[in-house]
Amino acid sequence: MRNPGMSAKPLAFFGERWATFFLLAMLIVFSLVGRNFFAFKNFSNILYFATTYALLAAGETFVIVTGGIDLSVGFVFGFVAVCSSITMRDMFAAGVPDTVCMLVGSIVGLGAGVLPGLINGILVARLRVPPFIATLGMYGVANGMALNLSQGFPVTFLPPRVQEIGNSFIAYLLPGKAFTFFQRPLNLQPSDLRYLLGIVPGTVLVAAVILLISAFLLARTRFGQHTYAIGGSKDAAIRSGINVPSHLLRIYVLSSLFASLAAVLYVFRVGLGNFTTFSSSYELFAIAAVVIGGASLMGGKGTIGGAVIGILILMTLENGLNVMGIPSFYRYIATGLILITAVVIDQFTPERRASSA
Amino acid sequence: MPENFLTARRGRGGTLWLGRNWAFLFLLLEVAAFALLGSRFLSLENLQNIFVACLPVLLLGMGQTFVIITGGIDLSVGFVMGLGTVICAKFMFLFQAAGLPPSLSIPLAVLICLAVGLVPGFVNGTLVARLKVPPFLATFGMYGIAYGVSELVSGNTPISELPAEAGYIGNEYILYIIPRKLVSLILRPQDVSKLELQNMWTILPTVVVIAFAFVLIFAFVLRRTPFGQHNYAIGGSMDAALRAGINVPRHLTRVYVISSFFASLSGVMYVFRYVTGRADAGSSRMLDAVVAVVIGGASLYGGTGSVKGTIVGALIIATLETGMVNLGVPSHNRYIAIGVILVIAVLIDQFFPELVGRGE
Amino acid sequence: MSDLVLQVRGLTKRFGGLTAVDHVDMELHPGEVVGLLGDNGAGKSTLIKMISGVYHPDEGQILFQGREVRLGSPMNALELGIETLYQDLALAENLNVYSNIFLGRERTKPFLGFIQVLDHDTMHTESSKVLNSLEIEIPSLKSQIKNLSGGQRQAVAISRSIYWNAKLLIMDEPTAALGVPEQRKVLALVRRLREKNIPVIIISHQLYDIFSVTDRLVIMRRGKKVAELVTKDTTPDKVIGHMIGSEEVERA
Numbered sequence: 001m002r003n004p005g006m007s008a009k010p011l012a013f014f015g016e017r018w019a020t021f022f023l024l025a026m027l028i029v030f031s032l033v034g035r036n037f038f039a040f041k042n043f044s045n046i047l048y049f050a051t052t053y054a055l056l057a058a059g060e061t062f063v064i065v066t067g068g069i070d071l072s073v074g075f076v077f078g079f080v081a082v083c084s085s086i087t088m089r090d091m092f093a094a095g096v097p098d099t100v101c102m103l104v105g106s107i108v109g110l111g112a113g114v115l116p117g118l119i120n121g122i123l124v125a126r127l128r129v130p131p132f133i134a135t136l137g138m139y140g141v142a143n144g145m146a147l148n149l150s151q152g153f154p155v156t157f158l159p160p161r162v163q164e165i166g167n168s169f170i171a172y173l174l175p176g177k178a179f180t181f182f183q184r185p186l187n188l189q190p191s192d193l194r195y196l197l198g199i200v201p202g203t204v205l206v207a208a209v210i211l212l213i214s215a216f217l218l219a220r221t222r223f224g225q226h227t228y229a230i231g232g233s234k235d236a237a238i239r240s241g242i243n244v245p246s247h248l249l250r251i252y253v254l255s256s257l258f259a260s261l262a263a264v265l266y267v268f269r270v271g272l273g274n275f276t277t278f279s280s281s282y283e284l285f286a287i288a289a290v291v292i293g294g295a296s297l298m299g300g301k302g303t304i305g306g307a308v309i310g311i312l313i314l315m316t317l318e319n320g321l322n323v324m325g326i327p328s329f330y331r332y333i334a335t336g337l338i339l340i341t342a343v344v345i346d347q348f349t350p351e352r353r354a355s356s357a
Numbered sequence: 358m359p360e361n362f363l364t365a366r367r368g369r370g371g372t373l374w375l376g377r378n379w380a381f382l383f384l385l386l387e388v389a390a391f392a393l394l395g396s397r398f399l400s401l402e403n404l405q406n407i408f409v410a411c412l413p414v415l416l417l418g419m420g421q422t423f424v425i426i427t428g429g430i431d432l433s434v435g436f437v438m439g440l441g442t443v444i445c446a447k448f449m450f451l452f453q454a455a456g457l458p459p460s461l462s463i464p465l466a467v468l469i470c471l472a473v474g475l476v477p478g479f480v481n482g483t484l485v486a487r488l489k490v491p492p493f494l495a496t497f498g499m500y501g502i503a504y505g506v507s508e509l510v511s512g513n514t515p516i517s518e519l520p521a522e523a524g525y526i527g528n529e530y531i532l533y534i535i536p537r538k539l540v541s542l543i544l545r546p547q548d549v550s551k552l553e554l555q556n557m558w559t560i561l562p563t564v565v566v567i568a569f570a571f572v573l574i575f576a577f578v579l580r581r582t583p584f585g586q587h588n589y590a591i592g593g594s595m596d597a598a599l600r601a602g603i604n605v606p607r608h609l610t611r612v613y614v615i616s617s618f619f620a621s622l623s624g625v626m627y628v629f630r631y632v633t634g635r636a637d638a639g640s641s642r643m644l645d646a647v648v649a650v651v652i653g654g655a656s657l658y659g660g661t662g663s664v665k666g667t668i669v670g671a672l673i674i675a676t677l678e679t680g681m682v683n684l685g686v687p688s689h690n691r692y693i694a695i696g697v698i699l700v701i702a703v704l705i706d707q708f709f710p711e712l713v714g715r716g717e
Numbered sequence: 718m719s720d721l722v723l724q725v726r727g728l729t730k731r732f733g734g735l736t737a738v739d740h741v742d743m744e745l746h747p748g749e750v751v752g753l754l755g756d757n758g759a760g761k762s763t764l765i766k767m768i769s770g771v772y773h774p775d776e777g778q779i780l781f782q783g784r785e786v787r788l789g790s791p792m793n794a795l796e797l798g799i800e801t802l803y804q805d806l807a808l809a810e811n812l813n814v815y816s817n818i819f820l821g822r823e824r825t826k827p828f829l830g831f832i833q834v835l836d837h838d839t840m841h842t843e844s845s846k847v848l849n850s851l852e853i854e855i856p857s858l859k860s861q862i863k864n865l866s867g868g869q870r871q872a873v874a875i876s877r878s879i880y881w882n883a884k885l886l887i888m889d890e891p892t893a894a895l896g897v898p899e900q901r902k903v904l905a906l907v908r909r910l911r912e913k914n915i916p917v918i919i920i921s922h923q924l925y926d927i928f929s930v931t932d933r934l935v936i937m938r939r940g941k942k943v944a945e946l947v948t949k950d951t952t953p954d955k956v957i958g959h960m961i962g963s964e965e966v967e968r969a
Binding site for chain 3: 225236241242300301
């Protein structure tokens, strides 16, 4: 009997990797159509925004693979940003040396982020509240707290070095003149500043490392395997002896932690802390990216790499539209369209079948 | 009737009623609490304000009720509402500029808005029903698209300068009574002294009447017609519904159209009240709507829910907001309160299914 | 007899006013395949759920390998080596064959000296061995479960139990959702289990299967054991008679 999988093979190959191809196509189109797209500066811009979203998407990936969803990440982000920046501001005002402020502020931020995750996890894992509702409730609480703490205003007056660190690069290049690591070249003339190139922003490096670690975690360890198993069949996981409630708890804490990390990096980069407004759509982009990258909302599928590609697609889209002079709200339309396309493609991509026994 | 089938148990009569109507009792408690703590909370005016305040959530919740019963969800309603306000406002503005009298421009604009509002629902429904896109994702995508389109149409700024008559409808009442002096229907009495103005009773806000008219109609549809029955059936078991001969794809499409219809209706009400159209008018209301429906007894897995429950849910939220304003509590605490109520609602549903009448 | 793998005595379970299992006795020897039969509501599921730790008996004893056991939870039963395969098989559709066999007990190897990473190669090899020993043919162990046929899935589920040294296998309607060729394959598998001296209890409504693979039959009706027959000494008609009660009426 003819192997039915044969003719579907190329279709399956492209179908599964369509996101990557789409990204490449987009990059090509934009660089042809828009000027300055391929400029180095432009790419740095994309990277900056991408790091925040990528971290959110990575945390979301873990949750979505288990078949759940975390709608609170955007607001946890705001909450943590507010917490850590208030800590830094108040400590600095009290005269504490700025290195300590920043350190403590970061730790407080990360710590604050664990709490929403714990609550989400307990609600979902032990009290069996559907993830949609549990994290929805948490979004409300987190946002309310952030607003309370910040009184609705961005938190400023942070130690000045915060932004310095947040915007530093791993290496600096002054073409033809100097190349340094971690610090700007000494004896910089004002006229040199125009040509000074920063290579690999520090925050991007941190994010990249975290992303690599999480990809490793999901793909190659028992923890990751169990995550997929729970998403594939909760029953099977339970009966195989996997402690599902405890695992899910850890997953939701992880998701919040990623959001916290993104928030702390954000504070370092922009030098202030702000709660999240309703139309900020952090969750929208994070979840959309994860799905575009190949995950299924039913669980059991999805990768960190895919989520990152999803984010890159969305960021490139926004950036490209900007460069071409198209108003930015078109990105919402575009995001919606890409998302829907992603799911439809997923539906129609033939499975790679095993030949019949 | 599906509701009775699911909830009919040999009742320990008293406790069963208690559990099933916990939301309503909670509402009463809430009102009582604010009445005690606040000032003039139970005044006619304030109570009516609550009803006016609950409208956006209620209307969005109506559509959601239908969708959630089928086991789906519509995340686009917030921005379809915004789209509704923008289109309604834009056309009112255009017609006015073209010289049409308000008696024509307003109804026309409303009709156009409602008609356009059917499109997102149609698209959602097609995606979900025929292309088998999970509702969460399909409507999520639509959410983005609707937002983008409304920003596009509105040019990113709120649309104002609309005929004043629109505001008239939005902020007036059906009945005006000045004790022992006069009773006026719909038209606010002019030429009254200050003293008389203070003593005037205003009864039944117009927008509330209009909105509840639609609510009641669709409540009837859900409860008493085959369409409503099929809704519950699909939510209970899509397979069974299919095999019983129900045209599920067509039904689902209609359900999502109903949802976006209510979203645009909510947008129209918004324009009447605030005489302006903005793309983000509904953004904060969307999740409140889902909360209201869930508090009202629906399960996100489908098969249960009711209009009555959604009304109670919307009132609980509106009472909370109004009460907080009354007490002078900063409004962002409402998010915390609603989040907590939502989780409690689900927990009750989860752990006391016997109470809610769904026990094994 | 001391080589009894399982012995239940007077096992009883009540739900409210209903007695689902009424003082049932049963024995199982190594390498025996016993068919548990009865109409719907006869109490078969409840009986095996007590043996696999899902329910606690109200009365009676369970002796496993000669010692009395109290099964507090399904995990207890699993630890003792009592594996139950329900109809839904509890396999993770999105994982592949060897991942399912090792689900929950994955093999790992150290990476960079300190991190434990999944050891795919070892799991693949070990799974291959157990599948071969049961003469199961699955072309690629890397295929996801969702791409396998019903019979292949049963095979994977059974292999999993074998690999983890099941001492007693309970199968609930193993051939229910399968086509005829696949049913034959599963039955062949059960015979190979017998060769490995592992006792099997099969619940099934397919009399043909029961007759082709079991040594003994235990028939329940309304919670009680009404007959225990040696398969080759009886006929389907007699069996049905016991199931619906006409046998007793006749004899009486």
